[in-house]
Amino acid sequence: MFNKRIKIKELLAQEPAGQTVTVMGWVRSFRNNQFIALNDGSTNNNLQVVASLGKFEEELLKRITTSASLKVTGTVDASLGKGQKMDLNAISIEVLGDCDAEKYPLQLKNRPTLEYLREKAHLRFRTNTFGSVFRVRHALAFAVHKFFNEKGFVYMHTPIITASDAEGAGETFRVTTLPLDGTAPKNEDGSINFKEDFFGRTTNLTVSGQLEGELGATAFGDIYTFGPTFRAENSNTARHLAEFWMIEPEMAFYDLEDNMNLAEEFIKYIIRHAMEHNREDLEFLAQRLADEEKQLPQDKRSELGLIEKLEFVLNNNFERITYTEAIDILRESNYNKKKKFQYEITGWGMDLQSEHERYLVEKHFKKPVILSNYPKEIKAFYMRQNEDGKTVAAMDILAPGIGEIVGGSQREERLDKLEQRMAEMHIPAEELWWYLDTRRFGTVPHAGFGLGFERMVQFVTGMTNIRDVIAFPRTPGSAEF
Amino acid sequence: MFNKRIKIKELLAQEPAGQTVTVMGWVRSFRNNQFIALNDGSTNNNLQVVASLGKFEEELLKRITTSASLKVTGTVDASLGKGQKMDLNAISIEVLGDCDAEKYPLQLKNRPTLEYLREKAHLRFRTNTFGSVFRVRHALAFAVHKFFNEKGFVYMHTPIITASDAEGAGETFRVTTLPLDGTAPKNEDGSINFKEDFFGRTTNLTVSGQLEGELGATAFGDIYTFGPTFRAENSNTARHLAEFWMIEPEMAFYDLEDNMNLAEEFIKYIIRHAMEHNREDLEFLAQRLADEEKQLPQDKRSELGLIEKLEFVLNNNFERITYTEAIDILRESNYNKKKKFQYEITGWGMDLQSEHERYLVEKHFKKPVILSNYPKEIKAFYMRQNEDGKTVAAMDILAPGIGEIVGGSQREERLDKLEQRMAEMHIPAEELWWYLDTRRFGTVPHAGFGLGFERMVQFVTGMTNIRDVIAFPRTPGSAEF
Numbered sequence: 001m002f003n004k005r006i007k008i009k010e011l012l013a014q015e016p017a018g019q020t021v022t023v024m025g026w027v028r029s030f031r032n033n034q035f036i037a038l039n040d041g042s043t044n045n046n047l048q049v050v051a052s053l054g055k056f057e058e059e060l061l062k063r064i065t066t067s068a069s070l071k072v073t074g075t076v077d078a079s080l081g082k083g084q085k086m087d088l089n090a091i092s093i094e095v096l097g098d099c100d101a102e103k104y105p106l107q108l109k110n111r112p113t114l115e116y117l118r119e120k121a122h123l124r125f126r127t128n129t130f131g132s133v134f135r136v137r138h139a140l141a142f143a144v145h146k147f148f149n150e151k152g153f154v155y156m157h158t159p160i161i162t163a164s165d166a167e168g169a170g171e172t173f174r175v176t177t178l179p180l181d182g183t184a185p186k187n188e189d190g191s192i193n194f195k196e197d198f199f200g201r202t203t204n205l206t207v208s209g210q211l212e213g214e215l216g217a218t219a220f221g222d223i224y225t226f227g228p229t230f231r232a233e234n235s236n237t238a239r240h241l242a243e244f245w246m247i248e249p250e251m252a253f254y255d256l257e258d259n260m261n262l263a264e265e266f267i268k269y270i271i272r273h274a275m276e277h278n279r280e281d282l283e284f285l286a287q288r289l290a291d292e293e294k295q296l297p298q299d300k301r302s303e304l305g306l307i308e309k310l311e312f313v314l315n316n317n318f319e320r321i322t323y324t325e326a327i328d329i330l331r332e333s334n335y336n337k338k339k340k341f342q343y344e345i346t347g348w349g350m351d352l353q354s355e356h357e358r359y360l361v362e363k364h365f366k367k368p369v370i371l372s373n374y375p376k377e378i379k380a381f382y383m384r385q386n387e388d389g390k391t392v393a394a395m396d397i398l399a400p401g402i403g404e405i406v407g408g409s410q411r412e413e414r415l416d417k418l419e420q421r422m423a424e425m426h427i428p429a430e431e432l433w434w435y436l437d438t439r440r441f442g443t444v445p446h447a448g449f450g451l452g453f454e455r456m457v458q459f460v461t462g463m464t465n466i467r468d469v470i471a472f473p474r475t476p477g478s479a480e481f
Numbered sequence: 482m483f484n485k486r487i488k489i490k491e492l493l494a495q496e497p498a499g500q501t502v503t504v505m506g507w508v509r510s511f512r513n514n515q516f517i518a519l520n521d522g523s524t525n526n527n528l529q530v531v532a533s534l535g536k537f538e539e540e541l542l543k544r545i546t547t548s549a550s551l552k553v554t555g556t557v558d559a560s561l562g563k564g565q566k567m568d569l570n571a572i573s574i575e576v577l578g579d580c581d582a583e584k585y586p587l588q589l590k591n592r593p594t595l596e597y598l599r600e601k602a603h604l605r606f607r608t609n610t611f612g613s614v615f616r617v618r619h620a621l622a623f624a625v626h627k628f629f630n631e632k633g634f635v636y637m638h639t640p641i642i643t644a645s646d647a648e649g650a651g652e653t654f655r656v657t658t659l660p661l662d663g664t665a666p667k668n669e670d671g672s673i674n675f676k677e678d679f680f681g682r683t684t685n686l687t688v689s690g691q692l693e694g695e696l697g698a699t700a701f702g703d704i705y706t707f708g709p710t711f712r713a714e715n716s717n718t719a720r721h722l723a724e725f726w727m728i729e730p731e732m733a734f735y736d737l738e739d740n741m742n743l744a745e746e747f748i749k750y751i752i753r754h755a756m757e758h759n760r761e762d763l764e765f766l767a768q769r770l771a772d773e774e775k776q777l778p779q780d781k782r783s784e785l786g787l788i789e790k791l792e793f794v795l796n797n798n799f800e801r802i803t804y805t806e807a808i809d810i811l812r813e814s815n816y817n818k819k820k821k822f823q824y825e826i827t828g829w830g831m832d833l834q835s836e837h838e839r840y841l842v843e844k845h846f847k848k849p850v851i852l853s854n855y856p857k858e859i860k861a862f863y864m865r866q867n868e869d870g871k872t873v874a875a876m877d878i879l880a881p882g883i884g885e886i887v888g889g890s891q892r893e894e895r896l897d898k899l900e901q902r903m904a905e906m907h908i909p910a911e912e913l914w915w916y917l918d919t920r921r922f923g924t925v926p927h928a929g930f931g932l933g934f935e936r937m938v939q940f941v942t943g944m945t946n947i948r949d950v951i952a953f954p955r956t957p958g959s960a961e962f
Contacts, residue, residue: 005734007633007702024734025702026923041701041733042633069923091641097894097924104922122915123922127698134701138635145626152488152523154619155799159953160641160709161654161686161724163960173642173679174661175654175686179808182674192661198654198713198723199960205642205656212953212962219606220522220615221488221506227709228641232658232679242679243642252522253486253505413578434603439586441604442507442550443578472640472693479644479680481693481915 009042011076016086022073023047023088024096026126030064031309035081038070038088044131044284048079049088056093066107067099067126114468121472122481129288132281133469136274137457143273144226144247144453153222153249158209160228163201164431171232172204173242205230209248210448211382211435214411217250217446218438222250226453234476238465239403241454243474250448256384256393257412259447260370263397263406264318267368267456271310273373274460282307282460289462302401306462309400318368318397324348326371329364330356351378357398368405369398381425383409383419395449402459408449415439490523492557497567501555502571504528506631507607513546516562519551521570525612525765529560530569537574547588548580548607568595593921595949602953603962610769613762614950617755618938624754625707625728625934634703634730639690641709644682645912652713653685654723670726686711690729691929692916695892698731698927699919705730707934718948720884724955731929737865737874737891740928741851744878744887745799748849748937752791755941763788763941770943783882784847787943790881799849799878807828807852808844811837832859835884842879849886850879862906864890866898876930876949883940889930896920 005022025040025047034053037046049072051061064070074090081087101107105120117124124130148155161175177198178184185196196204209225216223225248232242247419251262275282286306293301304312321329330336330345343353352371361369372395373386381393397406412418418439422429429436457469467473472481486503506521506528510610515534518527528915530553532542541892545551552608555571562568586601587608589859598605604800629636642656658679666677677684690706697704706729713723732743756763767787774782785793802810811817811833812825824834833852842850856865864873878887893899899920903910910917938950 009633024925026700041635041703047916061873067923096926097920097922099923100921105918122696122918123700125697131700134635134637134697138630138637140851141636141638142626142630145623149619149623152490154522154615155622156619157617157622157709157726159724159955159960159962161711161955164962171658173658175656175657176661177652178661180655180657180659180661180665184661185793198957199955200713201960203960215603215962216606216615216952219507219612221817222522228638230642234679243640245638262592280523280796369923437586437603440581441578442580444505444550445577470696471637474640474642474680476679477681479640479682479684481640481645481696 005071007042008038008040008045008047011047011088012043012045012086014076014086014474016076016078019076020073020091021076021088023069024071025065025069026070027066027070027099028314029066033061036064036070036072036090038072039126039131041125041131044128044135044281045084047088048081048084048086049074049090049093051090051093055090060095063095063098064093065099065101065104067318068095069097069099070094071096113344114465118467124469128284130468132278132345133461133463134471135409136278136285136461137283137469139274139278140270140457140460141226141453143270146273147269148222148224148249151222154211154216155224156213156216156225156228158206158212158225158248160206161199161203162206163199164211170207170476172207173230173232175203207231208246208450210250210450211432213248213250213448214435214438214446217252217448218442218444221252222249223251236476238467239455241466241470241475242475244466244470245453246450247453247466248448248450250446252412252444252446254345254447255445256395256447259408259410259449260320260372260395263395263408263449263451264370266451267397267406268314270456272314275307275310275314279422281287282310285461285463292464305355310460311336313368316367318370319365320370320372322372323352323374323391326352326356326360329360333359333364335359335363351377354403357403358400361398361400361403366400368400368441371396371398374383376421379409381427382411384412385421385427393447397449399455399459402455402466405455405459406449406451408447410445410447413439413443413445415443484920486552488523489521489526489528492528492569493524493526493567495557495567497557497559497794500557500574501554501568502557503552504530505552506550508545508547508549508551508580509546509895514542517545517551517553518569519553520607520612522606522612525609525616525762528569529562529565529567530555530571530574532571532574534613536571539636541574544579545574546580546582546585548585550578550580551575551578552577566733571795595946599954603866606952609765611949613759613765614938614942614944615952616758616762617766617942618950620755620759621751621938621941622707622934624751624851625705627754628750629703629705629730632703632938634658634705635697637690637694637697637703637704637706638708639687639693639706639729642680642684642688643687644680644684647690650871651688653688654711654713656684656686688712689727689729689931691931692913694729694731694929695916695919698733698891699923699925703730703731704732719948720936720956722947722951725947725951726934727931729931731927733925733927735891735928736926737853737876737928740889740891740930741853741876743800744876744889744932745851747932748878748887749795751937752941753795756788756791756795763791764943768945773945791941794849797848799851800846801851801853803853804833804855804872807837807841811840814840814845816840816844830856830858838879838884841879842881842884847881849881852877852879860890862902862908862929863892863899865893866902874928880936880940882945883936886936886940887930887932890927891926891928893919894924894926 874891
């Protein structure tokens with residue numbers, strides 16, 4: 001067994017009192033041949049290790065380079081230097097792994113750009129920025145499970161490989177064990193015989209666990225999913241990933257208002273958790289964002305700093321308006337009258353573009369907005385039809401700087417209405433027999449929503465490119481690592 | 482907003498004192514036109530709703546069939562009946578959703594078999610058995626996150642779609658957007674031009690997040706993954722799934738013994754969590770298992786009941802022996818001498834078969850066993866080579882009734898030894914340049930393991946077929962729902 005080491009986060013929480021400890025970590029910097037900033041990933045804060053002059057061999061000191069790994073035993077004393085409360089005065093230093101400064105890709109004179117670091121995604125966790133981003137991501141993920149567990153929701157692992165693409169949420173990836181070179185078994189009519197494929201039918205990667213989640217909700221009452229979902233869309237933007245994680249709660253005996261209440265409570269809960277557990281990471285990221293925005297023209301900068309923005313979200317109710325009200329606001333806006341929108345406000349029935357959503361949250365309300373009761377023509381078949389015959393009980397939550405972060409609805413629980421809508425929208429009912437069974441046998445009013453986890457991580461960390469909040473982003477043309 | 486309802490689990494924890502409440506749920510049974518057993522999925526325990534004779538219309542009572550959904554408001558009083566502490570004396574009953582007894586697939590005279598319920602996986606959550614199984618699954622999943630969060634591990638979402646199949650852990654599923662009919666773009670030599678595929682290369686579904694996990698561990702110190710993994714193997718058995726969930730922690734500055742200690746602590750922690758939070762579900766499942774085993778011959782039955790087995794695991798150290806010791810035990814066993822093994826014990830160097838592992842845990846030690854230091858020839862390239870030149874620092878944990886539940890190792894952190902082993906095993910080093918970088922730049926001793934989540938759920942719930950512990954099993958020829 002390894003000699004007991006102490007994690008740096010734990011050590012920094014102690015009072016320096018001459019205690020002897022052993023730490024292990026990676027060198028962040030080495031100043032004056034004497035002061036080593038050591039980091040072990042448990043916190044963004046480095047431990048200052050002091051290698052007293054003359055105490056260690058020149059040969060050893062030469063090997064203390066950025067990202068070399070060390071095992072250090074020493075005594076902990078109050079620091080004489082500024083900015084840290086303790087020093088570790090080294091008694092012994094062992095280099096566990098060397099790091100050739102000439103070859104190390106992150107050994108740069110200038111601070112490496114985020115773009116450069118994306119190409120070095122296997123090492124970028126060792127930087128302060130990505131250290132903080134991924135510790136915050138962890139905190140948010142844990143808070144998701146904690147929130148739903150406390151409320152008695154059952155965590156469901158809905159399938160990743162699925163034969164149903166009935167939802168039509170987007171382009172899918174095919175999953176197959178058949179060859180692509182034309183030698184796959186064929187039917188008499190020349191089409192591929194998918195009965196010979198692994199699952200005996202065509203299969204693809206899931207775009208959403210919602211439909212299966214509803215099967216759980218109509219037995220357990222409350223369930224949630226938290227798993228990967230996929231879109232084979234050729235969108236090479238800072239907002240899209242081909243593989244991303246979604247959280248999809250689904251609740252029996254909930255109507256649209258219950259759904260909105262839960263979503264707002266949920267978002268605030270996970271932000272509060274990160275604020276309480278990762279304050280230092282968030283403060284670092286706030287400073288990073290402020291530095292980044294200094295390079296932008298004044299009118300492109302955020303009005304609030306990152307921490308202030310999160311506190312504002314925690315302390316204010318989300319604005320709740322209907323789609324119809326939103327169209328009125330947009331139509332009457334100076335922005336519209338001055339023709340500043342790229343996509344014109346044509347009136348009721350139009351789909352809102354990202355610029356319209358951002359106008360509502362960033363210019364008009366300056367806070368998260370819950371939009372509800374959209375025209376049925378622009379929403380999915382499973383959303384509950386309102387009495388007006390025109391709208392469905394849908395709700396989207398829009399966040400400043402991000403746009404849509406949650407999409408949800410009360411589900412259509414009435415078999416006849418659901419079947420009618422599916423027929424109108426050419427959704428094959430026979431493929432979804434199992435989904436319709438929940439409406440046949442003891443149907444209940446129910447609702448649910450989906451939250452894109454990476455967009456949430458972006459919102460909390462202030463990272464502007466979605467590729468910087470997932471470990472190894474999958475995008476068109478890129479599946480490295 | 483829906484009238485405030487109370488969940489049945491919460492209500493049953495109260496004292497009956499004439500309070501008025503509203504509950505919603507599904508009918509489990511309706512006796513004597515008067516006593517409704519209502520279940521809302523929050524617990525296996527039903528609430529007894531009393532519809533006093535003469536108080537409700539005959540028309541309404543006829544609609545109270547198995548799995549119909551109800552909203553009931555009533556007063557809570559101490560029960561006169563046996564087996565429950567309270568009755569809900571109904572003031573009003575509303576049928577939210579009817580359930581036609583003639584058509585409902587689970588409306589059976591005899592108890593439906595597990596095989597039958599697998600075909601009705603969309604409804605099986607409504608049975609006592611699957612209600613308990615999936616609530617226990619939830620408890621175990623939550624305990625996984627709680628355990629690692631408390632220890633300061635970072636939860637990493639390693640990629641599902643991956644271009645690397647270098648580990649060679651098994652057959653993979655291809656992920657593609659190219660057509661299969663022979664019209665996919667080709668290179669001059671006639672092979673498929675995968676530069677034209679979505680990711681610009683061949684991609685498949687991950688078999689393990691370990692290699693990417695190591696990238697995280699060598700920055701954060703301690704990380705874990707909990708995500709889906711895939712095997713395209715044509716194994717139609719009660720032990721295999723094409724899609725299953727794995728937990729893979731990876732720890733810097735851990736050796737093999739640290740690794741074993743963590744794995745044992747982890748397994749006990751999550752079992753203890755389920756025992757503390759889902760006692761009633763486990764007691765139900767224990768009874769179910771005992772009933773099932775009554776149909777088996779005496780020598781095929783478990784020596785311990787389910788609860789006793791779990792308590793035994795919690796209260797005893799796992800047996801730790803080396804592979805070499807295991808071979809000696811097997812060779813000297815009466816089982817071997819009487820030639821009861823299907824696969825002969827040929828001696829040191831042989832791979833252990835499932836029957837050998839089960840002999841060790843079920844017959845010889847009668848407890849979980851950690852086997853370590855296997856011959857390098859039968860283990861993966863990344864495992865740390867021991868000083869003897871013959872073995873690697875691997876460890877597997879074997880559990881009674883299940884077999885291998887954990888596989889792990891200290892990883893080879895020495896670049897030269899790793900490259901040499903990769904060359905010997907024909908692992909393409911150029912594809913794994915990013916993995917090797919961790920050994921080039923500040924390498925550290927580290928270790929990790931993988932735990933198959935479904936096998937763990939089987940162990941705790943006593944379900945003998947792995948298809949009964951995942952919501953919608955994916956197996957050869959089957960991707961329904």
